[in-house]
Amino acid sequence: xxxxxxxxxxxxxxxxxxxxxxxxxxxxxxxxxxxxxxxxxxxxxxxxxxxxxxxxxxxxxxxxxxxxxxxxxxxxxxxxxxxxxxxxxxxxxxxxxxxxxxxxxxxxxxxxxxxxxxxxxxxxxxxxxxxxxxxxxxxxxxxxxxxxxxxxxxxxxxxxxxxxxxxxxxxxxxxxxxxxxxxxxxxxxxxxxxxxxxxxxxxxxxxxxxxxxxxxxxxxxxxx
Amino acid sequence: xxxxxxxxxxxxxxxxxxxxxxxxxxxxxxxxxxxxxxxxxxxxxxxxxxxxxxxxxxxxxxxxxxxxxxxxxxxxxxxxxxxxxxxxxxxxxxxxxxxxxxxxxxxxxxxxxxxxxxxxxxxxxxxxxxxxxxxxxxxxxxxxxxxxxxxxxxxxxxxxxxxxxxxxxxxxxxxxxxxxxxxxxxxxxxxxxxxxxxxxxxxxxxxxxxxxxxxxxxxxxxxxxxxxxxxxxxxxxxxxxxxxxxxxxxxxxxxxxxxxxxxxxxxxxxxxxxxxxxxxxxxxxxxxxxxxxxxx
Numbered sequence: 388x389x390x391x392x393x394x395x396x397x398x399x400x401x402x403x404x405x406x407x408x409x410x411x412x413x414x415x416x417x418x419x420x421x422x423x424x425x426x427x428x429x430x431x432x433x434x435x436x437x438x439x440x441x442x443x444x445x446x447x448x449x450x451x452x453x454x455x456x457x458x459x460x461x462x463x464x465x466x467x468x469x470x471x472x473x474x475x476x477x478x479x480x481x482x483x484x485x486x487x488x489x490x491x492x493x494x495x496x497x498x499x500x501x502x503x504x505x506x507x508x509x510x511x512x513x514x515x516x517x518x519x520x521x522x523x524x525x526x527x528x529x530x531x532x533x534x535x536x537x538x539x540x541x542x543x544x545x546x547x548x549x550x551x552x553x554x555x556x557x558x559x560x561x562x563x564x565x566x567x568x569x570x571x572x573x574x575x576x577x578x579x580x581x582x583x584x585x586x587x588x589x590x591x592x593x594x595x596x597x598x599x600x601x602x603x604x605x606x607x608x609x610x611x
Numbered sequence: 612x613x614x615x616x617x618x619x620x621x622x623x624x625x626x627x628x629x630x631x632x633x634x635x636x637x638x639x640x641x642x643x644x645x646x647x648x649x650x651x652x653x654x655x656x657x658x659x660x661x662x663x664x665x666x667x668x669x670x671x672x673x674x675x676x677x678x679x680x681x682x683x684x685x686x687x688x689x690x691x692x693x694x695x696x697x698x699x700x701x702x703x704x705x706x707x708x709x710x711x712x713x714x715x716x717x718x719x720x721x722x723x724x725x726x727x728x729x730x731x732x733x734x735x736x737x738x739x740x741x742x743x744x745x746x747x748x749x750x751x752x753x754x755x756x757x758x759x760x761x762x763x764x765x766x767x768x769x770x771x772x773x774x775x776x777x778x779x780x781x782x783x784x785x786x787x788x789x790x791x792x793x794x795x796x797x798x799x800x801x802x803x804x805x806x807x808x809x810x811x812x813x814x815x816x817x818x819x820x821x822x823x824x825x826x827x828x829x830x831x832x833x834x835x836x837x838x839x840x841x842x843x844x845x846x847x848x849x850x851x852x853x854x855x856x857x858x859x860x861x862x863x864x865x866x867x868x869x870x871x872x873x874x875x876x877x878x879x880x881x882x883x884x885x886x887x888x889x890x891x892x893x894x895x896x897x898x899x900x901x902x903x904x905x906x907x
Contacts, residue, residue: 512706514706535752535753535755535756537751537752537755538749538751538752538753539712539713539714539715539716539717539752540700540701540703540712540717540752541752543703543705543710566755566756567755567756567758570758573756577816578756579743579744579745579747579753579756579757579816579817579830579831580742580743580744580747580752580753580756581752581753581756583743593742593743594701594743595701595703595712596846597703597704597705600846
């Protein structure tokens with residue numbers, strides 16, 4: 388069964404055709420169901436995630452999918468900060484710093500679509516004010532946005548975090564994490580609301596903020 | 612504009628609340644040829660329907676609330692605007708428009724009119740401090756984070772029952788604290804308590820809910836009210852006490868955001884709400900026209 392409904396496919400085909408520039412590669416780190424017991428790693432939504440990105444790739448010749456069978460000693464996974472499954476890394480002409488952990492379903496699907504376009508263009512529609520703040524960051528910054536697929540405010544936080552990573556790929560990496568698939572992280576960060584934004588391992592704020600205030604939060608977290 | 616609102620499209624005005632102020636705003640927005648949606652989780656003019664008698668609305672010397680309500684909804688239905696049965700939770704300015712999030716969807720409007728009535732309930736003691744630390748207003752969003760935990764749902768309206776039922780799927784225990792009489796659709800797995808909530812306990816994390824009948828231990832407290840407390844809905848909105856501060860054009864402190872009716876304060880009268888709804892719609896129309904000019 389298709390994950391993306393036909394009427395959405397037609398819309399997306401046009402959208403990608405009109406808005407994409409450079410090609411985008413989606414690296415999909417997954418694990419086959421039969422390998423899961425042995426490795427002790429569960430991946431509830433690996434096959435659905437894989438299917439979503441393959442269907443997306445079918446809508447534009449500028450989108451390609453590279454599937455990697457995940458293993459903990461894979462250096463490419465380590466380099467990219469992939470430590471849980473399923474993981475998607477969206478790579479445009481600039482280095483890939485935009486990631487999803489867990490299925491990009493529900494409201495998060497729209498984030499993925501917009502991320503693909505941004506990565507392809509290498510530019511974002513963040514406000515000039517936010518861009519200026521973000522480009523000034525010169526420390527390693529890891530932004531984790533915890534979401535659920537049923538949360539309507541979450542995509543806005545994911546989008547801003549990912550756009551920040553696209554604007555400053557040398558210093559910022561940004562992950563969208565589907566909270567209900569990673570209960571150990573829910574307890575690690577003691578999460579009780581989405582979206583929650585964790586910056587360099589510290590819970591920074593909860594809720595959706597306009598981009599310039601989000602940027603202030605990042606700067607504040609780095610100064611702390 | 613027909614009654615269909617395709618996803619992702621920006622309408623001219625999102626009207627929050629289908630009481631006398633909201634419906635009046637809708638009728639007047641239509642007269643200015645704006646596109647609009649109206650959001651309300653309850654039936655339109657539900658509170659008015661309960662009044663046995665209305666004697667001070669011009670043109671109707673003596674009417675039952677139900678009759679007046681029927682006239683209002685019939686008039687509104689001529690606009691063709693969709694009435695969407697969802698509860699607005701958050702409003703965020705994004706660029707030149709405002710984004711309204713419900714517990715299910717996002718609606719983008721060039722302007723937004725707040726017309727959700729007076730907040731009938733004030734925040735509970737401890738509530739504001741513990742938002743995001745176990746206090747939540749959105750089961751669809753945050754429910755999954757409480758899997759295996761004990762939660763309380765405080766239902767100020769019957770819609771809370773459905774939310775409690777949804778939580779019962781993954782929480783260890785769900786207690787439903789109903790502040791109203793008739794609870795009809797609660798699952799047997801949810802414990803029902805009729806009580807008056809007093810405060811939410813906990814310093815850095817929610818530990819429970821105190822009621823007039825004693826304390827209930829919980830890791831999370833979900834509050835399901837008729838309308839969100841306005842202070843939590845939008846950052847930077849100026850208030851007078853618990854009411855939205857407006858100027859004569861019904862503009863709030865946020866550009867593009869207007870308010871009308873009981874949410875702007877007393878007198879809590881139908882005629883006042885209807886009048887303010889009209890002013891808010893006309894001001895919103897002026898604002899939208901200006902935005903359009905800027906774009907072209």
